[in-house]
Amino acid sequence: MIVLDGVSKTYRSLLGRRVQAVQEVSLGIAAGEVVGIAGPNGAGKSTLISLLLGFVAPTAGRVRIGGLPPRDFVERHGIAYVPELMALPPSWTVQDALRRLATLSGVRADRLRGEVDRVIDALAIGEHRDKRIKALSKGNYQRLGIAQALLLDSPVVIFDEPTHGLDPVWTLKFRDLVRALRRADRAIVIASHNLDELERLADRVVIVDQGRVQRVVTVRASDASERTPYRVRVATGAAAMCAHLAGATIAANGDVDVPAVDLATLNAGLAAAIADGALVASLAPRESQLERAFHSAVTVAP
């Protein structure tokens, strides 16, 4: 569905200064996939999205969506898109904004009201429908941004920092919404700083840094042989835990930090410690699979 082939993008300032935002990115995204894009600030995520929407042209390489150059694809089908920076005229009301953007999305006049009501209901912004955009809170503005994207039934959906400004309730609801948008003939791209969110939603996560794809991580269920560091919260028996799990240490708050171990070693150690009287309150990986991949792929500034 989406193909980036050796794509580079260099911006030039009026004074001739060059900034290489994206370098030799090659990537394919199939219909039916949800692909995350993660990376630190300035990594090139936004430029990649601008390239996908045809807002900027690549300096080298080529981008194709459904076999077409991005602008041709967008002009023919449109892309359901939530930008990172919400920017709609502040004097428009929520309802006007949605009616205008529904018209531009191709919603017929006789279905306009129904479609606008549908997305207003989906994002629960009914009580704000007559408010001007300038009066909206950040979270409600973001929900409006998501609502306008849902007006278009496109084979490509792009979310750029979609949960930015959303409260925890709507962050959770957004996950349901993405799951509902999943379709065999649709590619969904989500750019986010929130690795936990990407791990929950995406099939693959592309980690970009310094304009390059550093790693593509396939998100999958836990692998028994995979070695992962854990943190164990115990009510009693921290010392027993350390005695049965090699290399485990007691953290300042009393939790037990277990170094990277496979599941068999972890379970054997836990069983022995529990037999010695330890009471386990909770257990969690210290880093998710994606977080580990991210940290090893990305150059972190000191």
Added chain:
Amino acid sequence: MTARLAAYARWQLVDYLLQRGILPLALVLLAAGAPRLALSHDAAILWSSPEGLAQSRMLFVQAVALFLPLGAFLATAHVLSGDRDRGYVRFYFSKPLSATRFYLQQYLVHGAAFVALFGLATVIWGAVTTHQSVHRAMEAAALTWLLVGGLGFFLGAALKPDGAVLAVVYLLASLTQGYVTVMRGAAVVWMRGIAAVTPPVLELDALRTSLYAGGPLDAHALAHVAGYGALTWVLGVVALQRLPLQR
């Protein structure tokens, strides 16, 4: 896409009327209303006398010479570049739309509304002072739009500070063409060069004056103004198609 854009035209019209059309209309009406109020006691007598008629026409021509370019400037400046600067293009052009067709329609709507508003202002002017030809006034407005609107469209597609550049270019054209007209053969070469490449605003003024007077139009001046205007519209389309939407 045509149906989508046509359906959106009403929103573009509303935006023009509320944000850009009101000021020039109010100024024209103020220019008509002020002398009417000042002379309210003797107005009917004054405007029906030959002197009054001539005075009204002169006032009209002066008001128009100022407000027509101003109205055209307000209708064209910072339309396209404003959408780009504020990031609205990201919302518009993720929809199945051509930016070129969207903005050509927007400028067409602004131009049509500008001409219609000016016709309305002329009708009201006539009701308050003396009758002026509405269709000639609208033709003058259309001619102004063809040149100033086209230049604004091109500059908006190509540049960020399109409004400022448009104002500077218009002023530069007025000054250099005025200088060259006065100096004739004695004008310095580079000033003649600038006068030649800048939009023919003096010829536009002359055409407007001929229109109000009901006289024949200078075919050469008309061709120059129309040709220059048409060229800027074509350049605007090329700039929109070639330059990235996001800069």
